[in-house]
Amino acid sequence: MxxxxxxxxxxxxxxxxxxxxxxxxxxxxxxxxxxxxxxxxxxxxxxxxxxxxxxxxxxxxxxxxxxxxxxxxxxxxxxxxxxxxxxxxxxxxxxxxxxxxxxxxxxxxxxxxxxxxxxxxxxxxxxxxxxxxxxxxxxxxxxxxxxxxxxxxxxxxxxxxxxxxxxxxxxxxxxxxxxxxxLTPAKGDERLRHLERTRTQAVDDAAATLRRIERDLHDGAQARMVAVTMDLDTAGRLLEDATQLDRARELLDLARHNAGAAVGELRDLAKGIHPPALDHGLDTALATLAAARGGIPVEVSVDLPERPGRAGESILYFCAAELLANVFKHSHATRAVIEVRGTPSALVLRVHDDGYGGAATTPGGGLEGLAARLRPVDGRLTLTSPPGGPTTAVVELPHRR
Structure with a gap:
């Protein structure tokens, strides 16, 4: 009615x-x-x-x-x-x-x-x-x-x-x-609106990434290096007093520990920007990623006619890392498969597991964030995850001309 x-x-x-x-x-x-x-x-x-x-x-x-x-x-x-x-x-x-x-x-x-x-x-x-x-x-x-x-x-x-x-x-x-x-927008109009939205999103994501790096440097490596400097200054003064040698050694050991921790944090931060394993190719990087996770066997298959650009490799790597993290955290799977192949128009990443299924791109969730990060580069995330499994996530990344 x-x-x-x-x-x-x-x-x-x-x-x-x-x-x-x-x-x-x-x-x-x-x-x-x-x-x-x-x-x-x-x-x-x-x-x-x-x-x-x-x-x-x-x-x-x-x-x-x-x-x-x-x-x-x-x-x-x-x-x-x-x-x-x-x-x-x-x-x-x-x-x-x-x-x-x-x-x-x-x-x-x-x-x-x-x-x-x-x-x-x-x-x-x-x-x-x-x-x-x-x-x-x-x-x-x-x-x-x-x-x-x-x-x-x-x-x-x-x-x-x-x-x-x-x-x-x-x-x-x-x-x-x-x-x-x-009244329906022409294809060019839709493309323009999409570019406007994704440009704004890309700028926001870049600003958020810079804030995260700044916060990690300020709260992590920078704070540790300040502590190292102070410990070294104090140890230098104590070395002038023969009765304070033990205390000076303790401060030097602490400074060495903090310096090592700062180096490790800087290394982890650098990996988050560009994983060193990608220098040897996407297949090596994904194999290293799968081996580092442990817990369940992960089969890696990369079939590309030629090596993609660095930007495409990096995007696919971080997508694979995010999807594999979801497999280990939530799927209760016994095995997983990572496949990368090239088509005439796109790079395709497929992550499959035999877990419980039921995964969804909920607002504010990791998969929705992954889909949002793909939009500025015209990428697309397709998820198939019926209750009871299996789960298959496919990332399509168009070739950059």
């Missing part, structure tokens, strides 16, 4: 809004085209494009709220001057075409409302308003002036009302097709 009422409201309001859009855009478009030859009409054309874009946005919201149809929003006109930006905006001109054609698409839905809802309600109530108003309806020369004949009209009204939801839904299809053809 809620859907029927929503579609009814959409159909009733479609034509008035369409006529308003046509009138507003037409008032700007006609003189704009007429005066465009002397450039005086260009601001009017830009205003028409802008107004049409507003009506297109209204239509997107209406279809989303009343029909449950989600239409993507195209990228804006860019950072050029107001007039030039809108005159060059392809999505804006498609919105102009939509606004001009919308009244034609809205006519069937309006007619369906009048023919089925309004006429059906009138026919269903004919016995009552004939009795009250004394008006007699005539069908093909047959006056409906008796109660049995009045009930015939009421029956026809009931049939019209029963068919009304389907008739309106079918008539609205033309609106949906027109909006899908002209």
């Amino acid at each position: 809620r859907r029927i009422w929503a579609e009814f409201r959409y159909a009733v309001t479609a034509l008035p809004i369409a006529v308003a859009g046509l009138s507003g855009v037409g008032v700007l478009l006609v003189p704009g085209l007429t005066l465009a030859v002397v450039f005086a009409g260009l601001p009017l054309l830009a205003a028409a494009v802008s107004l049409a874009g507003w009506f297109a946005a209204v239509e997107r919201r209406r279809q989303a709220a009343l029909l449950g149809v989600r239409i993507g929003t195209p990228a804006g006109p860019g950072g050029e001057r107001w007039v030039i930006g809108r005159l060059k905006h392809g999505a804006g001109w498609r919105a102009v075409a939509f606004t001009l054609l919308k009244p034609l698409a809205a006519l069937p839905s309006c007619a369906a409302v009048l023919l089925f809802w309004a006429a059906g309600a009138a026919e269903l109530g004919y016995p009552l308003w004939r009795h009250v108003g004394g008006l007699t309806q005539v069908w093909g020369g047959l006056p409906l002036d008796t109660w049995p004949r009045s009930l015939l009209a009421a029956g026809a009204g009931a049939v019209l009302l029963a068919c009304a939801p389907w008739a309106v839904r079918g008539a609205i299809l033309l609106d949906r097709l027109l909006a899908g053809a002209l």
Whole structure:
């Protein structure tokens, strides 16, 4: 019932809004085209494009709220001057075409409302308003002036009302097709929006990585090296006093320990930026990663026609590390497989285990974070993990041209 009422409201309001859009855009478009030859009409054309874009946005919201149809929003006109930006905006001109054609698409839905809802309600109530108003309806020369004949009209009204939801839904299809053809963002617009989102995400990820490195250096290696410096200074002073030699040796041992720990932390930090094992190739790095984990056997298979770039190797390595960590932590698997292969268009990493399954890319989880880190490079994570297992995660990383 809620859907029927929503579609009814959409159909009733479609034509008035369409006529308003046509009138507003037409008032700007006609003189704009007429005066465009002397450039005086260009601001009017830009205003028409802008107004049409507003009506297109209204239509997107209406279809989303009343029909449950989600239409993507195209990228804006860019950072050029107001007039030039809108005159060059392809999505804006498609919105102009939509606004001009919308009244034609809205006519069937309006007619369906009048023919089925309004006429059906009138026919269903004919016995009552004939009795009250004394008006007699005539069908093909047959006056409906008796109660049995009045009930015939009421029956026809009931049939019209029963068919009304389907008739309106079918008539609205033309609106949906027109909006899908002209208001859906073009492939280039979608690509631009994707690049804008991923660029922002990449900047945020880079800033977060720099903050993490700074924090690790400040709280780890830097603090230890400060302690080493202080211990060495104190030990130097104590060495001047023969009675404090034991204490000086203790401080030197502590300084040696802290220096070793700082070196280890710096080595771990460097591995997090670029694993040294990758210098010998992805197959060696993944074999080292699998051996270092231990616990369950991990089979590694790398089949690449040529060695990928350093960036691609690094991304695949860290994806494999994250996915393998999930296998060891959560899967209760007895074996796992890491496969890397190349296709004409992408590098493909596949991590498979025979564990319990049930893995999912939940918001804030590690797999969702992994998928988010892949988006800036057009990568994609596909997860198959039914309850009871097995689990297969596939990372696809397009070749960089």
